[in-house]
Amino acid sequence: MLEAVEYTDVAQVRGPLLVARGVQGVGWDFSAQIRLDSGEVRHGVVLEVDRDLAVVQLLEGTEGVRPGGATVRFAGETLHVPVGAGWLGRVCNGRGEPVDGGPPILGTRRAAVGGHPLNPTHRDPPAEPVLTGVSAIDALTTLVRGQKLPIFSLAGLPHLELATQVAAQATTGGEPFAVVFAGMGLPHLDAAAVRDALEERSAAGELVLLLNTADDPVVERILTPRIALTVAEHLAFELGRHVLVVMADMTAYAEAVREVSAARGEIPGRRAYPGYLYSDLASLYERCGRVRWRPGSVTVLPVLTMPAGDITHPVPDLTGYITEGQVVLSAEVQAAGVYPPVEPLSSLSRLMRKGAGPGRTREDHLDVAAQVLASLARARQARELADLVGEEALSGTDRLYVAFEQEVRRRLLDQRRDEARSLEETLDRAWQALRVLPRRELTMLPAGVLDARYAPGTG
Structure with a gap:
């Protein structure tokens, strides 16, 4: 120094x-x-x-x-901040200053908020699930410890409510766990709602809450996710916790980067964002993962809104290149009265097989997820055909697929905003939806699994 x-x-x-x-x-x-x-x-x-x-x-x-x-x-x-367990249970502004009326945060040492992406040679592959209690994610796009899995949303959809719900009820099955929530560019009403919803987890000493509001300076908005990740890295790799970092909204962060770039007089790139936006986002997302010979992990759940629903916009486009899948929220599903309005066929967790299946979740998990998605794809075809020729012209099997899609939305995807479902309940609900279809249609499920679980009334 x-x-x-x-x-x-x-x-x-x-x-x-x-x-x-x-x-x-x-x-x-x-x-x-x-x-x-x-x-x-x-x-x-x-x-x-x-x-x-x-x-x-x-x-x-x-x-x-x-x-x-x-x-x-x-x-x-x-800029350096103190790091240590003293952050747990605290509510701070976007630059890490307490706003909960408590004393200043003290740590065992100071760490630079800039940080560095994890060295690839020191990485362990992501493994084991982070269970969110949200059926749409746990069943079909399982979040894995050490993964970066963004939520793609539109303005007006409840992405912040979903991110808050995940932060409030996520778990790693009894292992040491913590959540770091970084809110960026939030209206004061939304910031208050996030704080209220996460109060219980904060009181339990499992949460670090950083809230940057819309009227705070843009430089603070750029610092907020970096402080969050710096705190999370210490909790994970020094104190042995599995840490989930929720960052909402990364579009507000990217707009702050654009504003600072303009203030610096830099040459703009696509849609006036700086040419280094990709590397800037990567410098954040790549700080998550698991480190060899260390017990903890950092998992990142970034939330971003797609302006005008454009998935080719620079922020979702570049995020998609860096991350390992996406959970996509849909206005159509929202209009059907489903919460969370996840569109399963547009969503993907590329590392799901690393964290689900025998020995990790349940032996039938991957097969059930594959069958649900395949059947939903067939249901979409049947629905499109019904739009052309009328539902009366559909075959009996096609009508069952349309009914299956409705059953998936009603039983599996739709849940209360304060409801934390166990994985057992989530997969049982998936089976209840699959029983709408004849057994001959369930070609992605092994015969032994069907024998054990397909009959009505089995669990």
Whole structure:
């Protein structure tokens, strides 16, 4: 760590930016303290350095700051936060300052919030499930410890409610577990709802809550997921917990990156996002995983909204390249009165076979999931045919497939917003839906499994 240096020559203040002149030994992303003549202290991050000029973005804004009326003190290092178990049970703003009325957070050591992606040579493959209590995810797109599985949504759909529900009831089956929830760009009403919904888990000492609201500075929004992952890494790889990091909404994060890029005067890329958006997102998502010879894991569940429902928009497009599947929410399913409105045929967990099946969940889990998805695909074909020729013209089997789709939505996908289902109940509900179809149609299920579970009334 370099020695902190103080400068009094504030040359310019424009928007959220402050320009300090005559600086030496200052680098990008260095943290800074700005002391006003009134004695007030604000915090900032160095965005750009050009010879003896340093451009600092203030986390609390520049209102009341004037050239010649402030002192800038550079810390000589990038932003660090204390890490340790002291974060558990705390509610903080987006830059990690407590807002729950408690004391400052103390840790066993300090860690840079920038962090680094996990070294591929030190990774263990993701394995074992994180059970969310949400049937649509646990049954068909199982989340695996060490995986990054995003939720793709549209404006107006209950993605934040789903993310909060997962954060409130996820479990790893009795092993040490914690949740780090990073909210970015949330309206105050939504932030309050998240805080209320997660109060029980927070009181149990299993939650770290970071809330960046829509009126907070954009630089804070960029720091929020990095602080969350820094805290999660220590809880996982030093303290041996399995940690689920929920980040909502990554679209708000990407827009903050775009705004900061514009403030730096960088050349814009696709849809005005900076050309490095891909590597920036990857630097976050790739911090999850399992480390060889360490007991814990970091699992990431990013939530993002697709502007105008466009899955080719840069944020979902680039996220899809980096992550291992996606859970897609659908306005059509929402219109049918189903919560959560997950579209199973558009959703995928590429690592599901690493965390489900014999010895991990239940021996019939993978076969049941494959059969449900295959039958839903056939049901979609039958529904499209009915739109062309009328339902009366469908064969008896096609009508059963249409009925099966309705049964899946009613029995398996739809659940209360505060309902945590066990995996046993989830798979039993899937079997109840499959019994709508004749046994001859269940070609993806082994005969032994059908003998044991297909007959009505079996569990």
